[in-house]
Amino acid sequence: MRSGIRPQEHWRAKRFRYRLEVLRCSSCGTVNMTPRRVCRRCRSTSLVPERLPERARLLAFTEVKSTTDIHEETAPYLVGLLEFEDGTRIVAQLTDVDYEELRPGMEMEAVVRKIAQDGESGVIVYGFKFRPVIA
Amino acid sequence: MRTVHVAGAGYTKVSEHWERSLTELAAEAALAAIRDAGVERVDAIYLGNATAEITSHQIGISAIVSEELGLSGVPAIRIECGEASGMAAFVQAHAAVSSGLVEVALVVGAEKLSDLMPEEYNTVYTMTLPHETMGFAGITPAAVAALLYRIYTERYEVPQEFVAQFPVLMHRNAKGVPHAQFPFEVKLEDVLSSPYVAPPLRRLETTAPCDGAAALVLVSGDSLGSVRSGSVTRVGGVSLRTDYVSPFDREDPLFVSSVALSVEEVLLRSGIDRNDVDVLEVHDSFSIMAPLILESAGFAPRGRSGLLLKEGSYDLNGEMPINTFGGLKARGHPFGATALYQLAELHLQLTGRAGKNQVEKARSGLAISTSGFGAISGAAVLLGGDGA
Numbered sequence: 001m002r003s004g005i006r007p008q009e010h011w012r013a014k015r016f017r018y019r020l021e022v023l024r025c026s027s028c029g030t031v032n033m034t035p036r037r038v039c040r041r042c043r044s045t046s047l048v049p050e051r052l053p054e055r056a057r058l059l060a061f062t063e064v065k066s067t068t069d070i071h072e073e074t075a076p077y078l079v080g081l082l083e084f085e086d087g088t089r090i091v092a093q094l095t096d097v098d099y100e101e102l103r104p105g106m107e108m109e110a111v112v113r114k115i116a117q118d119g120e121s122g123v124i125v126y127g128f129k130f131r132p133v134i135a
Numbered sequence: 136m137r138t139v140h141v142a143g144a145g146y147t148k149v150s151e152h153w154e155r156s157l158t159e160l161a162a163e164a165a166l167a168a169i170r171d172a173g174v175e176r177v178d179a180i181y182l183g184n185a186t187a188e189i190t191s192h193q194i195g196i197s198a199i200v201s202e203e204l205g206l207s208g209v210p211a212i213r214i215e216c217g218e219a220s221g222m223a224a225f226v227q228a229h230a231a232v233s234s235g236l237v238e239v240a241l242v243v244g245a246e247k248l249s250d251l252m253p254e255e256y257n258t259v260y261t262m263t264l265p266h267e268t269m270g271f272a273g274i275t276p277a278a279v280a281a282l283l284y285r286i287y288t289e290r291y292e293v294p295q296e297f298v299a300q301f302p303v304l305m306h307r308n309a310k311g312v313p314h315a316q317f318p319f320e321v322k323l324e325d326v327l328s329s330p331y332v333a334p335p336l337r338r339l340e341t342t343a344p345c346d347g348a349a350a351l352v353l354v355s356g357d358s359l360g361s362v363r364s365g366s367v368t369r370v371g372g373v374s375l376r377t378d379y380v381s382p383f384d385r386e387d388p389l390f391v392s393s394v395a396l397s398v399e400e401v402l403l404r405s406g407i408d409r410n411d412v413d414v415l416e417v418h419d420s421f422s423i424m425a426p427l428i429l430e431s432a433g434f435a436p437r438g439r440s441g442l443l444l445k446e447g448s449y450d451l452n453g454e455m456p457i458n459t460f461g462g463l464k465a466r467g468h469p470f471g472a473t474a475l476y477q478l479a480e481l482h483l484q485l486t487g488r489a490g491k492n493q494v495e496k497a498r499s500g501l502a503i504s505t506s507g508f509g510a511i512s513g514a515a516v517l518l519g520g521d522g523a
Contacts, residue, residue, distance in 0.1 A: 034265075034267050062336070063334055064277065067273055068275065069257075069258045070273075074273070081286075090383070091279070093273060115271065127272060
């Protein structure tokens with residue numbers, strides 16, 4: 001079994017995966033990461049597209065040693081919990097950094113990188129990872 | 136609403152059953168439960184299963200199971216709620232019996248995960264997280280557990296062993312249990328020296344791929360007279376709740392509100408409070424999940440469950456015994472079957488059939504089942520003795 005990567009599915013998710021574009025609820029301020037009709041928190045229908053800032057603070061991190069079929073070739077890889085200025089949190093892969101260099105509170109920035117590949121001749125998909133901001 | 140009773144329980148050993156299929160396992164557990172209950176008929180089958188289409192190339196699996204049981208013609212419904220599928224099936228069966236729609240319901244949970252290669256198992260397990268934002272990016276359940284683990288030990292300033300000792304307790308309870316996947320003890324040093332899965336989370340703080348099936352027969356109070364079972368408990372209540380799927384989208388990632396709400400609701404419906412619970416089953420899919428669930432359910436102050444474990448509160452002879460046959464860690468975690476093992480084990484405790492694991496004077500038991508990190512959680516109370 002391979003779970004596979006369907007190009008259509010990736011295409012639908014491109015706003016979030018390429019641009020960190022989300023839908024912010026103009027009633028309660030909640031960030032909704034994927035396209036939807038109503039706010040997940042208050043059910044308001046006034047959702048406005050917005051790009052999350054490119055920088056976020058690292059709250060916690062780990063290293064994934066064993067993983068899913070489409071990510072297997074890149075394991076082990078680093079994963080971090082990141083928080084934007086407005087309090088929105090996301091979990092993403094970290095790149096351009098070693099595990100030993102990571103510290104909670106580090107400022108990180110989003111970069112577009114290869115995320116997964118569906119076998120040797122399959123689809124390659126890209127998305128954001130986070131790397132330390134170099135002062 | 137009528138009273139609903141558990142009249143019988145059955146289960147297979149949790150193991151890698153290479154020689155047997157998903158449906159054979161389901162049938163073994165179901166036939167054992169039917170025999171235990173002494174019922175002549177089954178009016179409906181509720182099957183808890185998370186992954187049949189992946190592991191067994193089968194959709195519409197409920198009809199395959201009814202056929203395997205010689206019960207073709209009987210309504211049979213497969214219920215999928217991730218790792219909480221078994222509890223969701225139990226909740227639906229309870230609703231059918233209590234409402235009067237069904238007199239005798241068979242609830243079976245079955246899962247067949249051992250055929251999967253390790254990366255396939257990881258792929259399936261990762262489906263409990265939102266694919267579009269997490270699974271796609273390679274964020275696995277172990278990674279999420281590791282992040283929660285870090286936040287927990289830092290926030291409450293507790294040493295790692297306060298979390299890592301939960302698997303030690305689970306293995307101690309599972310020792311010598313015939314149906315447990317890992318019926319042996321491990322020491323804290325073993326846990327803390329096992330390889331990292333995602334630091335700080337180590338191999339012995341996770342569950343392993345396995346196969347298993349467990350089943351219960353539910354009978355209405357009206358029909359209880361026609362049942363030959365000598366070991367009956369009453370379902371005090373059931374509840375199922377949902378929450379944002381990623382714990383990091385919640386106000387506090389360490390608070391599992393679906394657990395808090397379902398436990399609060401099930402206690403209210405059962406007319407008991409936390410002090411009345413004699414045996415507790417928690418969903419310890421990762422070591423860190425045990426403290427998060429105990430604390431979210433109100434059975435320990437925040438950040439303190441590790442201390443309570445150390446003091447012996449959760450031991451078989453402690454104030455609040457948990458996971459008396461080893462929990463997910465050591466009895467095993469065959470996703471859709473897991474909650475039915477929890478409930479079958481509570482049923483054994485409340486009918487005085489728990490053998491060397493018997494909790495003295497156990498009258499009421501609470502099972503908490505969770506999918507992912509609390510995206511879906513369900514709770515059920517069973518009452519024994521005069522309350523049955």
